[in-house]
Amino acid sequence: MKRNDPHLRRTMRCQRTSQNGFSYxxxxxxxxxxxxxxxxxxxxxxxxxxxxAELELLAIGKEYRNALLSYAIASSAGQxxxxxxxxxxxxxxxxxxxxxHLRKIYPDPLTGExxxxxxxxxxxxxxxxxxxxxxxxxxxxxNFDLEFAQFSGKTSYRDWVFxxxx
Numbered sequence: 524m525k526r527n528d529p530h531l532r533r534t535m536r537c538q539r540t541s542q543n544g545f546s547y548x549x550x551x552x553x554x555x556x557x558x559x560x561x562x563x564x565x566x567x568x569x570x571x572x573x574x575x576a577e578l579e580l581l582a583i584g585k586e587y588r589n590a591l592l593s594y595a596i597a598s599s600a601g602q603x604x605x606x607x608x609x610x611x612x613x614x615x616x617x618x619x620x621x622x623x624h625l626r627k628i629y630p631d632p633l634t635g636e637x638x639x640x641x642x643x644x645x646x647x648x649x650x651x652x653x654x655x656x657x658x659x660x661x662x663x664x665x666n667f668d669l670e671f672a673q674f675s676g677k678t679s680y681r682d683w684v685f686x687x688x689x
Contacts, residue, residue, distance in 0.1 A: 570662065573633075573662055574662055574663070576632040576633050577632075577633075577661060577662060577663050579632035580631070580632050580633055580655060580680070580683065581671060581683075583629045583631075583632065584653065584683065584685035585670070585685065586625065586629065587609075587612075587625065587629075587639075587653050587685050588652070588685045588686065588687065590612045590624040590625035591605070591606070591612070591624075591650065591651065591652070591686075591687050592687060593624040594606055594611070594612060594615065594624045595687065597615065597617075597618075597622060597624070598617070602617055603617075603648055603649060604648075604649070605644055605648055605649020605650055605651060606649050606650050607649055607650070608650070609625075609628055609639070609641075609650070609653075610628070612624045612625035613625055613626075613627065613628065631655050631656065631657070633655050633657040633659075633680055634655065634656060634657050636656075638656065639653040639654065639655070639656065640653060640654040640655065640656050640681065641653060642654065642684060642686055651686050651687050652684050652685055652686020652687065653684075653685050653686070654680070654681055654682070654683060654684045654685065655680040655681060655683060656681065657679075657680045657681070658679050658680070658681050659679065659680055660678055660679060661674075661677065661679070661680055661683070664676060664677065664678075671683075
């Protein structure tokens with residue numbers, strides 16, 4: 524065949540067009556696969572972030588519970604044993620020298636806000652516990668440490684109550 528043969532040129536042009544089409548389809552498939560992998564990676568990242576927030580909630584809740592216990596233990600006869608606000612855990616107003624039961628008001632790691640759900644004692648004499656205000660199903664629903672065993676099977680973060688025994 525000659526190089527200037529019109530039949531040869533048309534055949535080569537068709538081959539290039541079909542190769543370009545195949546490359547385009549392969550590129551589209553590759554982009555779709557990358558998109559699916561990225562989307563699943565984002566979902567896994569969100570779950571890991573929430574699991575870390577749950578662990579932080581358990582640690583912060585324990586700090587609050589320990590602060591409430593410290594406040595009660597520091598109470599002498601005739602003094603109230605429960606704070607009226609979380610701020611009283613930072614600086615106990617019952618003593619002339621600052622007595623601190625908590626280092627700072629920790630934000631709720633699930634909501635990012637410093638406001639917590641507060642549980643008052645039945646007689647209204649002060650705070651006995653806190654909980655997260657997020658009404659969402661927890662990822663962790665079992666295999667808690669013994670101190671948090673009461674959280675097993677709970678259906679909402681609001682049910683994770685960090686409190687002194689009433």
